[in-house]
Amino acid sequence: MTMTRRQALGFGAAAAAFAVTGFRALPAMASAEDADKMVMDFTGGKAPESGKIMLNTPEIAENGNTVPVSVEVESAMEGDDLVDSVLILADGNPNPAVATFHFTAMSGSAAATTRIRLAKTQNVIAVAKMKDGSVYMDKKQVKVTIGGCGG
Amino acid sequence: MAKSKPRVKVPKSASAGEVITIKTLISHEMESGQRKDKEGKPIPRQIINKFTCEFNGQPVFSCDLDPAVSANPYFEFNAKVNESGTFKFTWVDDDGSVYETENEITVK
Numbered sequence: 001m002t003m004t005r006r007q008a009l010g011f012g013a014a015a016a017a018f019a020v021t022g023f024r025a026l027p028a029m030a031s032a033e034d035a036d037k038m039v040m041d042f043t044g045g046k047a048p049e050s051g052k053i054m055l056n057t058p059e060i061a062e063n064g065n066t067v068p069v070s071v072e073v074e075s076a077m078e079g080d081d082l083v084d085s086v087l088i089l090a091d092g093n094p095n096p097a098v099a100t101f102h103f104t105a106m107s108g109s110a111a112a113t114t115r116i117r118l119a120k121t122q123n124v125i126a127v128a129k130m131k132d133g134s135v136y137m138d139k140k141q142v143k144v145t146i147g148g149c150g151g
Numbered sequence: 152m153a154k155s156k157p158r159v160k161v162p163k164s165a166s167a168g169e170v171i172t173i174k175t176l177i178s179h180e181m182e183s184g185q186r187k188d189k190e191g192k193p194i195p196r197q198i199i200n201k202f203t204c205e206f207n208g209q210p211v212f213s214c215d216l217d218p219a220v221s222a223n224p225y226f227e228f229n230a231k232v233n234e235s236g237t238f239k240f241t242w243v244d245d246d247g248s249v250y251e252t253e254n255e256i257t258v259k
Contacts, residue, residue: 067219077231090219094185097217101228106211108170108231113223114214117183 008091022143035057035091039127039137042087048127048137053086055126055138069098073128073136077103082131083110092122119147153197155179160238161254165232169258173212174176174203176225177242177250185217201243209238234258 039048056073061067073083082105088098101112110128118124121143128136177199184196187224196218205215212228230238235258242250 070227093219095218098219099217100215102210102211102213102215104210106206106209106231108229111229112212112214113225113227115218117221140247 009084014038031093031096032079032091035089035096035125038096039087039125042121042127043129043135045144048132048135050137052136053126053128053138054122056132057124057142058087059141060143060145062145064118064147066115066121067118067144068113069116071101071111071126071128071138075110075130077107077109080132084129086112086129087125087127088114088116089125089127090116090118090122091125091148093117093119098124116140117120118125118142118144120144153165155230155242155244155248155250157239157240157250157252159238159243159252159254161238161256164259166255170229170231171256172227172229173238174225174227175202175204175240176223178223179242179244181216181218181222181224182222185218196243198243200245202226204228204230205239205241205243206230206232208239211238219258232256232258233244 019089053075056070060066071086075081075083083103085143086101089096090098098116099114123139123141125139154176157177179199182194182197182245184213188194198216198218200216202216204211211230214226216224235256238254238256240252258259
């Protein structure tokens with residue numbers, strides 16, 4: 001079989017794409033473990049429960065450079081029923097840490113929105129630490145069309 | 152780098168005990184430290200690493216930022232206001248510079 005110029009180019013592009021994704025897969029694996037470790041560091045070794053915390057992300061993010069993320073925790077934000085802080089992680093980024101929100105009784109409600117960078121399709125994790133020490137977690141997968149790490 | 156300019160949206164007035172929504176935006180590159188320049192050298196990280204909001208000197212909301220926060224960091228959060236006063240917003244850059252802005256609110 002003789003290869004036309006078009007086929008040759010297509011083949012080269014596919015090989016290049018494979019090389020890039022193959023290369024990126026390695027650090028990403030380490031990152032998911034890092035994310036678990038950071039959750040444990042944040043909770044002080046406690047396994048987080050589900051519920052109470054709501055993480056809102058788009059299902060598909062066309063541009064990984066600005067992905068809107070909002071988080072809300074059910075709490076009266078008075079007396080002992082207070083949310084202390086919320087940790088946001090992205091387990092497929094080169095560095096899973098994204099942001100940590102700190103709330104006070106003056107916040108009125110434990111809700112915040114920001115915009116984050118996602119390198120590729122991955123899980124976004126939110127962990128809430130309450131003042132009484134209990135921890136809650138929510139996780140959402142976001143499909144990313146164009147990654148946000150400048151590569 | 153262009154000078155970082157904060158923009159903040161706070162309602163001008165509220166009723167006592169109302170929970171208001173505050174929106175903040177600051178222009179900043181948020182250089183992640185992951186990118187490389189034309190010669191292949193990594194561009195050093197320079198981000199805003201801390202944002203705080205205070206009302207009459209008391210903390211309301213704060214955030215620790217990592218390089219995964221988008222350029223021109225945007226925050227939307229709530230605050231409970233019981234009295235008239237001033238919101239003070241502070242952003243801290245990796246290079247040590249501090250950007251500040253203040254907004255007043257009247258409680259009827």
